[in-house]
Amino acid sequence: MSAQMVKPYGDTMNDGKVQLSFTLPVEWSEAADEAARQLVARMGFSDVSVVEGRAIATGFSFFVVYASTPHAIDVSAIKAPSARTHAMSMEEIDAFVAERIGRKVRIAGACIGTDAHTVGIDAILNMKGYKGDYGLERYHMFETYNLGSQVATEDLVRFTKERQIDALLASQVVTQKGSDVRNFTELAELLEAEGLRDRVVLICGGPRVTNLMASELGYDAGFGRGTLPSEVAAFVVTALAERVRQ
């Protein structure tokens, strides 16, 4: 594929226009505006325009800036395959499992670590589903376990072993101080240590998760904001069917 370099677009191709905003811990003055301008210039931007600068508190000023970046990115070189590619309906998926796997698929999901944000994983698992798309519990050919929130990775791994889980779904919504990456990594390593990694389709999800990040963490797939249950189901069964074939 030939390179396809793109730059941010304001109103003309390749103008490189970007909007920025930030707070500086300085008292506002015209010099503070100038400091903001020089700071953005130092970041490598040109045509820096500080369009707003004002005091927001004693010792703090807020800025809005427009500027042009010289950087471009070759979009043809981006490797970020989506996990959401196998579009299938619930009925199709059930039929697919019946035919290609020939038994119920066992799926377990949990919000791991100290994270208590279950709404996202519930949206994937609960009957009701998400945005009109039914959750995995509703699939005839799935046996679904929702372990809830704040599930320790050890407990999840033990459960996986005991119940011979086929697909494991881990959720992380809190991302502060990298807790999501830490917990996901811990889970993958523990599965590996227990010799279970190859036996499960391992999936992570959450609003900041990307499929790329998931594969870097050793997961089979990652699902981000707006994921629909059927997208996850389709991925799981396709991946399982491939293993069956091998």
Added chain:
Amino acid sequence: MSAQMVKPYGDTMNDGKVQLSFTLPVEWSEAADEAARQLVARMGFSDVSVVEGRAIATGFSFFVVYASTPHAIDVSAIKAPSARTHAMSMEEIDAFVAERIGRKVRIAGACIGTDAHTVGIDAILNMKGYKGDYGLERYHMFETYNLGSQVATEDLVRFTKERQIDALLASQVVTQKGSDVRNFTELAELLEAEGLRDRVVLICGGPRVTNLMASELGYDAGFGRGTLPSEVAAFVVTALAERVRQ
């Protein structure tokens, strides 16, 4: 003065947090989000988080990003003196002129080039003034000429010569394609060429003008957004009084 390095402040000193938004001329996909992430990383940011990425039209996607910049700026080294430093009331200024200059000061203002945005320069000149601060026409010791909009620099220079203007106020609101800088420069050069530059206090203004930019363009002062007439008046009379003294 010792160096005072500051970085953008999110919620902790020196976290370097910056918000960005931009459009890329690419169809939205998860790979587009990744392209946005890599692009911002290429700009030199770390901890890049693409918190929003979506199609806004065929072939265009919009992104909101949070990231940390490694750059800091030494605010103690910023040289950007303000022109708004001599706080005086209208009455004080009139008294100052009477005492220190001893005659009425002749001031001319105009919106130069093809710019027709007179609201700003009118705010400085007209009786009524701006935000409760009277305009220069109201000062007893000023003789004020408002030449209006779209005034060619030659006409303004001719007028300056004919009426022996003491202070010249030029406004530029339209900044597209650098027209403001071009027009301001033209005016300064023409005054120079006519040998008038040293005889006038030369001031520029407009929403994107800074005092620093003004001095780089060879002006005595520059006034930006939110300028009050009395700030301009105070600068003019102080500068004139200094010339008288010299």
Added chain:
Amino acid sequence: MEIQIDRARVERARELAARIAAPVEAFIAAHSTVSVERAVLRLLGVDGVGADEVPVPNLLVDALDPECRTRGAALAFGRALAETGLDPAALGAAIADGAHRLADFADVPEAAARGALRPHVDAAMARIGERRAQRRSLLERLPQLPPPLLYVIVASGNIYEDRTAAIAAAEAGAQIIAVIRSTGQSLLDFVPYGPTTEGFGGTYATQANFRIMRAALDEVGERLGRYVMLTNYASGLCMPEIAAMAALERLDMLLNDSMYGILFRDINMKRTFIDQHFSRMLNGYSGIIINTGEDNYLTTADAVEQAPAVLASQFINEEFAERAGMPATQIGLGDAYEINPDLEDGFLFQVAQAQLTRQIFPNAPLKYMPPTKHMTGDIFKGHLIDALFNLTSVMTKQHIHLCGMLTEAIHTPFLGDRALAIENARYIMGTARHFGDEIAIKPGGIIERRAQHVLAECVALLERVADIGLMQAIERKTFADVSRPPDGGRGFDGVFARHPEYYNPFEAALRGAREVPA
């Protein structure tokens, strides 16, 4: 939602507007302008440019001797048509390159001239009629979403970038696209020619640009299943010509005000009054909705104080438009959301003004302009001011809704800005869709008192104008705080008195078609 207003005051305002317009109309009837004549030639089929890019219609009208001009360009041109047997386009070209001179045909009898014009007049009327019918059938097949109709501007200077931007905006939900003109085009006494790619703060209005944009919007309209309207500017020295071009290229709206050019562009008032009349006759027939420019009173002075002037201008614009034969449904009177955002209860005043306008002009497709003056570099706050503007619009059932841009104080809109602006309008207008229907305004409260005050002050203002006459009133700074002398300003040299035998074939045709009151 309804405000109690004194209907007698509204009646009185309309009476006064009629008294104000009548003498001006008499003046209009006795005069013409170079731009009216050029518009007539354009309608007949004259187009193209000669040496130095001067448009052929200009070459022709400029070539008329003063006496001949007073009879109208049509007669002179008709004589040449009769004699040469050429079609109008070819004849125009021939005159432009010196192969013929209009003066050479002075002896051709007037009846022959009229006869030679007839088929071309009929053809033009038919073509415009077709455009109008086409719009109607497209709108039936590809219905728009219910109003407020989201309207955005494109302004890159390059018609091809504008096209990209317009398509993107339509996809995002825009229903009307306006191509902003390059700075100062309104002061040019000619219309530039051909597709253009270099404008300043906007893109030149040319017939070719109209065509490019119309084609793009028709295409995206088919794809989206809803008709996307196209707008341009007919203010300025070439008002009638742009109205003619817009009619031919099926634009749907035109900025067109009876006084804007006088007050805000220092165009001669007589020139403006005559030009607006003929352009509005054309707009009426071509089904184009005009957008008046009352928002300009609010951007240049205090919006709370200027409210009565806005209403007065709306009455005057309505009156002039009706006298040119326009139905209320094509008179897009302007208003704007320009009150200082930091004024306590400013929102209530905005609601009062918007609802007052809605009630006084129930059939007008009101054009509601967004906050501009008080927008700053604080794009976050700007987005909020736009949100309350959007809310006011949907509450008071405005018709043409210009989407405010969070970057208004910064640059002409980026593609992404437009997407955010449309998102803003769609969110607010969806979540509060029927809010206006669900509430009643408290009798005697802040909102109602404000509306009544504005109406009362407007009547007082119109009384003063009616007393001294509109031209005098404009000279005496009654509007927008500027004084314009009747014979000053740009374009006065293009105004001339009609000879008793003056002939403009379209005037009669348009009157016939629309039964314009004489």
Added chain:
Amino acid sequence: MEIQIDRARVERARELAARIAAPVEAFIAAHSTVSVERAVLRLLGVDGVGADEVPVPNLLVDALDPECRTRGAALAFGRALAETGLDPAALGAAIADGAHRLADFADVPEAAARGALRPHVDAAMARIGERRAQRRSLLERLPQLPPPLLYVIVASGNIYEDRTAAIAAAEAGAQIIAVIRSTGQSLLDFVPYGPTTEGFGGTYATQANFRIMRAALDEVGERLGRYVMLTNYASGLCMPEIAAMAALERLDMLLNDSMYGILFRDINMKRTFIDQHFSRMLNGYSGIIINTGEDNYLTTADAVEQAPAVLASQFINEEFAERAGMPATQIGLGDAYEINPDLEDGFLFQVAQAQLTRQIFPNAPLKYMPPTKHMTGDIFKGHLIDALFNLTSVMTKQHIHLCGMLTEAIHTPFLGDRALAIENARYIMGTARHFGDEIAIKPGGIIERRAQHVLAECVALLERVADIGLMQAIERKTFADVSRPPDGGRGFDGVFARHPEYYNPFEAALRGAREVPA
């Protein structure tokens, strides 16, 4: 602005709430918990930590043998006080380091114990009374701006960064600062000690942190000429202790709900009911406004469907608070703006709910929570959703207004986010200050019908709960779609039946002071 609602239905709901609360109250009266006992010790003056950072109140209560515990920690402690002659702090320390054992004083007569406690009980009551008086006089001298009172959170994890953030927010216009607790603190069965700088998604609630923040806000309040309120969380396993600490450090508000911990933190229901009662007795006396947690129903399930549950919970919270002796003016019932922004007319539903709550609880300082669930990474749209939330709040006269953050879906607020959020609220609430007073709601319209529907459904729900009993109802998933068994959940082991001779000196003192119904 007023919605027609069926007052009989409101009466009925209150009757039902009383029927629901009565048996629970009887249960409460017969039980106590470890946290209640620790709170008693804290009020007496016991503080500090022993080995392994275990708080002294925990060491003491854990040291009581089960039988002795049923009579209340006060008696055992009183015996030791009487015998040793130490003051409570010194005695606590002595027991913590093993110099004394509570069991050693079992023989001291009860009357002596009560006598030894008396001066310390009086001193605690006096100190809390002083704090309350101090608040009142500060509020007189440094009056707040009129409501909605802008409330923002700080949540850096480090009390000193929080202090910086709080001062900045107050300067920007915030009137109430809440320090969000570190994740999971509500599940700790002790209160951490001392100033803390490492929290996760929030900062630990400790008495030292309360003091640091109180001092900072008092200082900025003096500077700004308006009192700035401080809030923290009393929910969780240590509700009574935090209420005690907050009373002593002059916090102004506390998150405190009669069912939140049960439903959303899986805390044992008996523990919660007992704890909320004693903590509310304290809150009542200390003048602290409680904030209930109905917003949680809306963030975890569909906001349109959950509206009746929210109202039902408000009635139940009101009833329990009144039974603990709280006046209506201290019962900050919760609500939230959580309807899907893309729902047509969703804004009308929000207005209906907010106005309904306002009318049913006219004297409650309602706490209005911002949109959170439907906030996304699109900060521009998020800012708009917050704007309509702000508008709804000022229209319906909410009292405690949590400012929504445009970055809600992204991170705990940055300093700049808070400034933008406050700017949003101030702009909207200024420009639309009296809008709510200026409009009437259409009878029988969408808004009114929605309000009536929610009320009717709420009554139906309360009928069901009254029939089966609150504990049973919770077990049967009546609230928030979760089932909690009466003896399940965290902290059940800390619940115990009172001995007939159980003694809690503050219960009597608080009842005396506020004439709490028995």
